[in-house]
Amino acid sequence: MSEVALTQNRSRAKFWSFARPILLRLLYGLVSLLFISLITFVADEIAPGDAATARAGDKASLAQVEKLREEMGLNRPWPIRYVEFLGNASRLEFGETTVGVPTPINKLLAESLPISMKIAVMAICLAAFFGILFGTIAAIRENKLADRGILSFSTLGVTIPNYVLLPILVYVFALQLDVLPTSYELPDRQVAPEIFYLIIPVVVLALRPMATLTRLMRASMVDTLKQEFVRLSVAKGTPPFRLYAVHCFRNALIPVLTAIGTSFGYLLTGSFVVETAYLVKGIGFLAIDAITKKDTPLILATTLVTGFLFIIVNLLVDLVLPMVDPRIRESQV
Amino acid sequence: MKRKSGLSPLFWIGVGYLVLLVIFAIVGPNMRHPFDVKVGGPFLYPSDQFWFGTDEQGRDIFARLAYGARTSLVIGLVVQSIAVTVGLIVGVASVYAPKWISIPIQRFTDGMFAFPDLLLAIMIVGVFQMGVGPVIIGLSFTAWPAMARLVKNQIATLKDREFVVAAQAMGAKTPYLVIKHILPHLWGVILAVMMVDVAATILAESTLSFLGIGVQPPEPSWGQMIAVGNLNKNSYPLMLLWPCLILSLTIFALNFVGDGLRALVDPKKNQAI
Numbered sequence: 001m002s003e004v005a006l007t008q009n010r011s012r013a014k015f016w017s018f019a020r021p022i023l024l025r026l027l028y029g030l031v032s033l034l035f036i037s038l039i040t041f042v043a044d045e046i047a048p049g050d051a052a053t054a055r056a057g058d059k060a061s062l063a064q065v066e067k068l069r070e071e072m073g074l075n076r077p078w079p080i081r082y083v084e085f086l087g088n089a090s091r092l093e094f095g096e097t098t099v100g101v102p103t104p105i106n107k108l109l110a111e112s113l114p115i116s117m118k119i120a121v122m123a124i125c126l127a128a129f130f131g132i133l134f135g136t137i138a139a140i141r142e143n144k145l146a147d148r149g150i151l152s153f154s155t156l157g158v159t160i161p162n163y164v165l166l167p168i169l170v171y172v173f174a175l176q177l178d179v180l181p182t183s184y185e186l187p188d189r190q191v192a193p194e195i196f197y198l199i200i201p202v203v204v205l206a207l208r209p210m211a212t213l214t215r216l217m218r219a220s221m222v223d224t225l226k227q228e229f230v231r232l233s234v235a236k237g238t239p240p241f242r243l244y245a246v247h248c249f250r251n252a253l254i255p256v257l258t259a260i261g262t263s264f265g266y267l268l269t270g271s272f273v274v275e276t277a278y279l280v281k282g283i284g285f286l287a288i289d290a291i292t293k294k295d296t297p298l299i300l301a302t303t304l305v306t307g308f309l310f311i312i313v314n315l316l317v318d319l320v321l322p323m324v325d326p327r328i329r330e331s332q333v
Numbered sequence: 334m335k336r337k338s339g340l341s342p343l344f345w346i347g348v349g350y351l352v353l354l355v356i357f358a359i360v361g362p363n364m365r366h367p368f369d370v371k372v373g374g375p376f377l378y379p380s381d382q383f384w385f386g387t388d389e390q391g392r393d394i395f396a397r398l399a400y401g402a403r404t405s406l407v408i409g410l411v412v413q414s415i416a417v418t419v420g421l422i423v424g425v426a427s428v429y430a431p432k433w434i435s436i437p438i439q440r441f442t443d444g445m446f447a448f449p450d451l452l453l454a455i456m457i458v459g460v461f462q463m464g465v466g467p468v469i470i471g472l473s474f475t476a477w478p479a480m481a482r483l484v485k486n487q488i489a490t491l492k493d494r495e496f497v498v499a500a501q502a503m504g505a506k507t508p509y510l511v512i513k514h515i516l517p518h519l520w521g522v523i524l525a526v527m528m529v530d531v532a533a534t535i536l537a538e539s540t541l542s543f544l545g546i547g548v549q550p551p552e553p554s555w556g557q558m559i560a561v562g563n564l565n566k567n568s569y570p571l572m573l574l575w576p577c578l579i580l581s582l583t584i585f586a587l588n589f590v591g592d593g594l595r596a597l598v599d600p601k602k603n604q605a606i
Contacts, residue, residue, distance in 0.1 A: 032444045036453060040460050159584050161536050163543045163556070164577040167563040175567050272455065276544055277563060288544050291459030303456050310449050 022318055029311035036307060037089075038082065040300055045078050085300065094301035099293045105301045108286060113305070116275070116282030120267040122202045127210040128260050132253070134210075135217020139252075140244060142222055150214060157211025162273045166204045170278075173200065184280040201274045209263035216259050221252040254321070261317025268309050344593030347586040354583060358406055361399025385575050388561065394575055397553040401576065404465065404554045405583070408538045409531040411469055416476035416530065417523060421516075423477065424484025428492065429507050439485075445478040454537060455546065463546050472537055476530065483526055487519050521598035528591030532584045539580060555580045 069075050088095065094105035138150040174182040184197050224230065225248060233247055272284035279285070283302055290298035379386045385394040423442060427435045457471035491497060492515075500514050541547030542556030550557060555576045562573030 028440075028444045035444070036456065040456050159532075159588060160581055161540065161584075163540065163559055163563075164581060167559065167566055167573050168577065171566050171570060171573070266449065272451070272544060273540060287455070288459075288546070291455065291546055296460075299456070299460060303452065306452060307449070310452075 022315065025315055025318060026311075029315070033304060033307050033311070034086075037086070037300060037304060040296075040303060041078065041082050041085070089301075089304060095297050097290075097295050097298050099295040105298055108298070109283070109301065109305060112281055112283045112286045115280060116268065116271055116284065119198060119201055119205060119271060119274075119280065119282065120264065122198065123206040123267050124209065124260065124264045126202060126206040127213055127263065130206075131210045131213025132217050132256060135214045135256070136221055136244070136249065136252075138214065138218040139221030139225065142225075147218075150218070154211035154214045157207045157214075160207070162204055162208070163277060165207065166200065166274060166277050169200050169204060184278050201271075201278045201280055205267055205271060205274050209260075209267065212263065213256060213259055217252065217256050220255050221248060224248045224252040227251075258317060258321060261320075262314060264313050268306060268313065341589075341593060341596075343589045347589035347593070350582060350586040351590065354402055354586075355406065357399050358402035361396060361402070379571070386571055388558075388572055394558075394572065397558060398555070398575060398579055400553050401555040401558060402579070402583075404548055404552070405535045405538060408465065408469055408472070409534045412472045412476055412534045413527050413531050415469075415473040416480045417527060419473075419477040420480025420484050421523075423481040424488060425511055427481070427485050428488045429511065442478050442481050442485075445475075446482075450475040451537060451540065454541065455544070458541055459546050463549050465548055465552070468538055468541055468547050471541075472534055475537075476534060479530070480523075480526070483522070484519065487522060488515060491515055491518055521594070525591050525594035525598055528587050528594060532587035532591070535580075535587075536584060 066075075074081070092106070094109070096102040096104055097108070134150045134154070138147040141147045170180075170182055173180040180199055181197050184201065230243070230248060233243055238247065271280075271282060272288055274280070275282045275284040276288050283306060287299065287302035287306070289295075290302060375387060375390060385398065388394055388397065423438055427438045427442065429435075430438070454471040454475050457474060458467045461467040461470070497510065497514055500510055505514070538547055539554065539556030539559070542554040543560045545557075545560065547556060548554035558576040559573065559580070562570075562576060566573045
């Protein structure tokens with residue numbers, strides 16, 4: 001084989017070893033999306049009542065319900081409807097809600113996704129900034145008072161659930177001190193900057209990822225500080241600030257970057273509680289609302305969209321990391 | 334470096350709290366007042382008669398908390414027992430079963446991780462009916478993959494150890510090998526992880542109940558009590574405080590106990606992460 005062909009072969013092998021895990025991840029993600037939608041679909045078949053009975057209302061006669069069922073195409077066997085649903089979903093057509101006034105689901109999604117994204121992005125920025133800051137401080141002051149304080153605080157952050165923290169924050173800051181609003185959707189909402197309404201949900205959502213990022217950053221920084229090159233540069237007389245900020249920080253940051261990505265996925269999908277409790281009309285609110293109303297098309301649509309976002313964000317993290325860290329790039333070849 | 338031996342005081346505090354909680358869950362619901370009927374005026378403050386006060390319908394909060402403890406503990410233990418059983422079977426199978434079984438099983442387990450847990454549980458519970466049964470099904474469904482992965486990783490480290498290889502060389506069949514030589518090494522780790530996972534299950538259960546799609550009224554649960562307390566927090570904050578307090582303490586206790594056990598059986602993992 002000629003030299004050129006060899007190099008080509010090698011670069012193709014290199015490409016595949018890089019792309020294969022990512023493609024596999026994407027495939028798992030898609031398969032699990034299919035699986036989840038199938039479970040939901042079948043479960044809905046088993047559960048009593050369907051979209052037709054829901055739309056017809058309590059007073060409708062059996063014949064009316066049957067007629068409606070035929071109009072909505074619900075009397076066909078479920079595998080056929082499932083395949084049809086998948087076809088529509090792949091073209092991002094989710095149909096209309098079946099409970100109350102029929103509304104296009106795409107319109108509901110378009111209204112609710114931006115606000116959920118906004119909260120998630122703000123929360124992840126907050127969590128990343130303070131998580132990295134506290135983690136670095138804790139590592140530099142390992143086993144000293146600051147370290148112990150930060151660690152206990154982060155334990156609290158991991159274990160206290162959102163639905164405990166949120167009411168308490170609302171009670172203290174909205175009801176007692178009266179400095180923040182009690183919910184996002186207030187009937188007599190005064191003209192105030194929107195950020196004012198976002199503080200409580202963003203802080204509550206950010207706390208848990210902040211705590212995990214703090215612990216991770218601390219562990220990673222402690223590991224880095226023990227490495228040979230650190231001792232070398234101390235011996236060469238690097239000033240402490242330059243040592244921490246330039247030499248160690250960048251090395252310690254890599255595992256934290258992965259965690260920021262996975263936390264972001266968690267924030268996108270984990271906003272159910274915060275949105276429901278603070279009346280933020282985001283995608284989590286929409287999903288819970290759909291479940292309590294038994295609005296199947298909306299349940300399916302919200303699940304698929306959040307699941308899809310979760311998978312895409314995790315995939316992006318996998319794609320971006322090798323660009324940041326040459327060591328991962330090497331290990332994948 | 335000298336390793337600290339023995340268990341920390343936090344571990345024993347956790348154990349003490351859990352013992353009290355179990356007693357509370359067994360005798361509490363009907364000790365002084367029934368948990369599900371009106372026994373006094375609404376929103377009464379704590380007194381001799383009602384130790385924790387009464388809720389918006391005049392029911393005894395003490396008795397309701399105790400009943401909620403019973404619900405949470407039962408759901409936590411049942412779900413984790415299912416998860417451990419399934420996790421053991423899947424974990425062992427993905428190491429020792431023939432390839433045509435083990436590879437699909439491993440792929441399926443990996444696939445389960447690609448989807449957010451809580452979302453899946455919410456889906457299952459929400460689309461079926463709501464209530465204790467569906468909550469157990471939904472949470473078991475999301476709890477087993479982590480256990481399966483743990484079992485698989487533990488077996489992978491044990492499988493090539495000398496005593497296992499020796500037993501194999503002496504002609505031990507795989508089922509005998511797994512039951513007599515491998516599983517006895519796993520119970521400690523599984524118990525420790527199970528404690529922490531029971532805490533996660535209780536949290537998930539209260540999340541579902543808080544969202545109104547878990548345990549349904551009139552049956553009380555902590556998550557539901559927090560949701561109702563949240564609505565009444567302006568006029569009567571105590572109703573929010575009690576369930577939040579008992580839930581958080583329970584989560585802490587289970588984590589302390591789990592961490593303590595983990596440090597005992599697996600000293601290398603005894604690090605702050």
